[in-house]
Amino acid sequence: MCGLFVLVVCAMGVSAFRIQQVESTEKCPDHTVxxxxxxxxxxxxxxxxxxxxxxxxxxxxxxxxxxxxxxxxxxxxxxxxxxxxxxxxxxxxxxxxxxxxxxxxxxxxxxxxxxxxxxxxxxxxxxxxxAAHKIAYLQVLFTFTDGNVICPDLWDFTQNKTDLELKWYKDAQPLEGSNKKFVSLEGSTSLTITSVLPTDSGYYTCKMPFRYEGVIYEITRTIQLQTVEQEKRITPVIVYPTQKTTSAALGSRMTLPCKVFVGPSSHVYTEVEWLANDTLIDVASEQSSVIVGERQETTENGENFIEVPLIFNSVKEVDFYTDFKCLAWNIYGYQVLPTRVKQEAVGMSWYIAVIPIALVCVIVGGIYLHKCWKQRADKGYTIAKV
Structure with a gap:
């Protein structure tokens, strides 16, 4: 009975600690990737x-x-x-x-x-x-028009600053300020290319110094520029997602947008849909709890984009084995971009924290059991002697 009491107490202690750890690390009811x-x-x-x-x-x-x-x-x-x-x-x-x-x-x-x-x-x-070219930002310009290449994701380093010092490179070669083909305005994060040609495609790099507490750092962005022929200007081009896989935790919420470039053409001519195993999401969602969000139409630098999000209300195991595809199409052409959802590695930190406590419980329980059995043995020996 003594041993049973100890085991019950230890089991309760481990359980209570485990619940406390789960609450401290996972107490938020909403977890989104x-x-x-x-x-x-x-x-x-x-x-x-x-x-x-x-x-x-x-x-x-x-x-x-x-x-x-x-x-x-x-x-x-x-x-x-x-x-x-x-x-x-x-x-x-x-x-x-x-x-x-x-x-x-x-x-x-x-x-x-x-x-x-x-x-x-x-x-x-x-x-x-x-490996900077492997993580390059994709941008698209049309041939025989003037276009802008944007140095992206600089807002946190440039806000409240007017003295930007950007330097531009094409295929690792510096673009001189006297070059009339490439114009970089002072204080701007864009590079203007006059009369875009197919040969203007390639990798562009922008570099900017960032000063913080007396230390100068360098910020680098690499852009992969694609040029599209004039007659194909209304064929949709999917610019996001850029990676073939996206990590997500089981049971978490996640939003995966599909961003489509449609150029100067009207938004109404292009359709954007999500497929799951080559089936429209509105059919597949009955099993995977996946829905398609509202269509958003935006304009950036005079070019039109369409964005349609794929919303996972709660990522399920079946989603890890599903082929998702974003499909953008109109009467002039289409593009399909496949993507997969892979399971995010689950941390084991609270399990590791429980191990020492469980070990202590086993040791204490062993000591109590040993004492209980020794007391029983001693009492039995005395009775037999009498």
């Missing part, structure tokens, strides 16, 4: 922004007052900047000055108030500078 996978260069500044949750039925405005960050494999909160700190949190942003290869992983930001919280996983991959 951010659709954008960040690819950045080793040794350069990186800023991750905590996305705002998109729930129309809830007011999350107060959640911006309490935002926490941690890396998925550590569970240690990342605090504000301390002396000599390379990674620190500031408001809704996580700063890396600079980012290193070992920083690759999943970062989780949590927006929380007294009654509710929303948690978002953000994937970050740091690559060597020699």
């Amino acid at each position: 951010y659709f954008k996978h960040y690819y950045e260069l080793h040794g350069e500044p990186v800023v991750l922004k905590c996305p705002s949750p998109l729930y129309k039925h809830l007011d999350f405005s107060a959640l911006t007052l309490n935002i926490t960050w941690y890396k998925n494999d550590s569970k240690t909160l990342i605090s504000g900047r301390e002396e000599d700190a390379r990674i620190w949190a500031k408001g809704d942003a996580l700063w890396f000055l600079p980012a290193m290869l070992e920083d690759s992983g999943v970062y989780i930001c949590t927006r929380r108030n007294a009654s509710y919280c929303a948690e978002v996983s953000i994937h970050l991959t740091i690559v060597e500078k020699t």
Whole structure:
């Protein structure tokens, strides 16, 4: 009976600890995987922004007052900047000055108030500078027109600044300011190409210095420019997603947008659909809890885009074995982009924390059992002697 009591107490202790750990790491009822996978260069500044949750039925405005960050494999909160700190949190942003290869992983930001919280996983991959072309941004220009190549994702480093110092390169060769073919306006993040030709396609690189507390860092962006012939100008081109696979945790929410470039032509001429195993999503969603979101039509730099999101209300195991495709088409042509969802690695940190406690319970239980059996043996020996 003594041994049974000890085992029950230990089992209750392990169970209570396990529940506490789950609550401390997974207590947010809403966990979303951010659709954008960040690819950045080793040794350069990186800023991750905590996305705002998109729930129309809830007011999350107060959640911006309490935002926490941690890396998925550590569970240690990342605090504000301390002396000599390379990674620190500031408001809704996580700063890396600079980012290193070992920083690759999943970062989780949590927006929380007294009654509710929303948690978002953000994937970050740091690559060597020699592999910059592998993570290039895709941009499209039409031939025989003037077009702009944009140096992307500089907002966090350029806001409230008017003295931008961008330098442009094409296929690793610097573009001189006196070149009339390529015009870079002072204080602008764009490069204007006059009368675009098929030979203008290739890799463009923009570099910008970033000064912080007396230290000068370099920010590099590489753009893969594709030129499209004039007669094909209304054939749709899918520019996102760029990766063939997207990681997601089982049971999490995830939004995967399909962004389509339609050029100067009207949005109404192009259709964008999502397929699951070559079947329209409205049929496949009965098994996978996947729905197609509202179509959004936008204009950027005078060019038209269509974006249709694929929304996973709760990622299921069947989704890891489903072939998803974004299909964009009109009367002039079509493009299909396949993508897969793979299961995100599950952290084992709380299991590791439970092991020492379980071991202590086993040892204590063994001691008590030993004492109980010894007492019984002693009593039996005395009776037999009498």
